[in-house]
Amino acid sequence: MNATSDNNRENAGAPLAGRHAVVTGAGSGIGAAIAVELARLGATLTLVGRRATPLEATCERLAGGGHGIAVADVTDHAAVHEAFDAAAAERGPIAILVNNAGAAKSAPFGKTDPEMWNEMLTVNLTGPYNCTQAVLAGMQAAHWGRIVNVASTAGLAGYAYVAAYCAAKHGLVGFTRALALEVAKQGITVNAVCPGYTDTPLIEGAVGNIVAKTGRSSDDAKAALAMTNPQGRLVQPDDVARTVGWLCLPGSDAIHGQSIPVAGGEVMCG
Secondary structure, eight states: OOHHHHHHHHHHHOTTTTOEEEEESTTSHHHHHHHHHHHHTTOEEEEEESOHHHHHHHHTTOSSSOOEEEEOOTTOHHHHHHHHHHHHHHHOSEEEEEEOOOOOOOOOGGGOOHHHHHHHHIIIIIHHHHHHHHHHHHHHHHTOEEEEEEOOGGGTSOOTTOHHHHHHHHHHHHHHHHHHHHTTTTTEEEEEEEEOSBSSGGGHHHHHHHHHHHOOOHHHHHHHHHTTSTTSSOBOHHHHHHHHHHHHSGGGTTOOSOEEEESTTSSOOO
16 A cells, blocks of 8 residues: 555544644533544644643543643633643644633522623633634634634523523624634634533533522433423533534535534524
8 A cells, every 4th residue: 555545544534633723621521522532533632721630631531642731711811822822832833723611600680790790701702712812823824724612502592590601602603703704715714513401510500500499309400401402311522522523624614604503403593
């Protein structure tokens, strides 16, 4: 078999080989699943989060080698730029960014104080702004890039008691669409995935609220959340990860400016 055939086989099995991908909030849940999927596709990963221990645990699960972590708070503009510059110096230019880090808090609107409001917008919207600014110039210079924002069905529909979270995720969807138009001719795609209720530690807040208000058990509360999905189940982190992986593939160039629900039909866009 000649060298060209060998290279074709390698690219078929690892289509993201040679691409440096950064995933924020990669210590658990959806972020960890995305990191595992991108590594399976051949990418070299930098995992970003506020605590080293969970990032290191995820890093140990990744296929291939050369991966690393960067401890940084995505809401800190200067810290993000410093961490991303260091990652690029060590692993090469950043070709893929997955803005996954986020937080969810709920309260009736009348009890949503300025601290909660600002926290939800800062983590869920300013964080992606900080990270995207840190990588965009490099992607433009390379004429290739993939930016995937992990939004939520709360960015496509309204839910009671999470006004701040919904506002932030709607903002992230708008950010996705606006940036997509700016870079449409530059070899860069910008998309969002919008999971429904997903079986991760983040869901525990919603479960706790149901338990507190109704007296149901945690299992019953989770079952109630699952029933909002027409498939009758909670979304799994791997469901989201596979969608993100697809959006990052070299052949996904025409998928651009989209906000794709991963929610079993709970929200249908058209």
